[in-house]
Amino acid sequence: xxxxxxxxxxxxxxxxxxxxxxxxxxxxxxxxxxxxxxxxxxxxxxxxxxxxxxxxxxxxxxxxxxxxxxxxxxxxxxxxxxxxxxxxxxxxxxxxxxxxxxxxxxxxxxxxxx
Amino acid sequence: xxxxxxxxxxxxxxxxxxxxxxxxxxxxxxxxxxxxxxxxxxxxxxxxxxxxxxxxxxxxxxxxxxxxxxxxxxxxxxxxxxxxxxxxxxxxxxxxxxxxxxxxxxxxxxxxx
Numbered sequence: 564x565x566x567x568x569x570x571x572x573x574x575x576x577x578x579x580x581x582x583x584x585x586x587x588x589x590x591x592x593x594x595x596x597x598x599x600x601x602x603x604x605x606x607x608x609x610x611x612x613x614x615x616x617x618x619x620x621x622x623x624x625x626x627x628x629x630x631x632x633x634x635x636x637x638x639x640x641x642x643x644x645x646x647x648x649x650x651x652x653x654x655x656x657x658x659x660x661x662x663x664x665x666x667x668x669x670x671x672x673x674x675x676x677x
Numbered sequence: 678x679x680x681x682x683x684x685x686x687x688x689x690x691x692x693x694x695x696x697x698x699x700x701x702x703x704x705x706x707x708x709x710x711x712x713x714x715x716x717x718x719x720x721x722x723x724x725x726x727x728x729x730x731x732x733x734x735x736x737x738x739x740x741x742x743x744x745x746x747x748x749x750x751x752x753x754x755x756x757x758x759x760x761x762x763x764x765x766x767x768x769x770x771x772x773x774x775x776x777x778x779x780x781x782x783x784x785x786x787x788x789x790x
Contacts, residue, residue, distance in 0.1 A: 668720030
């Protein structure tokens with residue numbers, strides 16, 4: 564158990580809909596990262612937050628947004644969903660700001676868009 | 678453009694033998710590298726890392742070798758155990774501000790008893 568929790572575990576929705584994925588980092592970790600893993604792709608970095616502020620952005624679509632709240636939990640919002648958004652979405656956390664610090668991953672949320 | 682490549686999607690080895698997992702990168706700015714292991718239905722877990730000032734880092738049965746001139750790194754597992762069967766991701770990044778980790782697609786390792 565990494566100490567990172569993600570909810571829900573599975574999500575099935577329809578095209579055009581909007582969903583919110585939730586992540587609670589390990590106790591004391593200030594950085595939260597979001598990753599997408601599609602069928603034959605590696606982990607694609609989406610975005611990093613550190614202590615409530617956006618710190619780094621990857622290949623995140625404009626239809627996607629995220630935020631980190633004062634209690635350090637984070638939410639990833641995916642809107643106008645398309646079939647291609649079906650993927651595993653992982654949240655990870657680390658103590659510091661630098662991405663070379665060990666990141667602790669949650670179990671992921673599997674999103675299926677029908 | 679894939680900056681971190683794990684060209685072999687799978688590898689099968691006999692228990693007790695050496696497993697060698699390879700990773701190539703194209704971005705010369707990368708100066709630290711990590712390996713993560715992933716079991717089904719779980720998130721990846723950190724395994725071992727190496728910075729570009731070293732060419733080898735060892736942790737128990739796991740050793741990572743870095744060849745900067747070839748932009749190549751490899752993970753050696755000796756001896757391999759059935760519990761090592763998992764997907765292994767290579768990741769790279771640079772220590773510049775607001776850097777991000779770039780992951781490869783992963784290699785599925787199967788260790789046969």
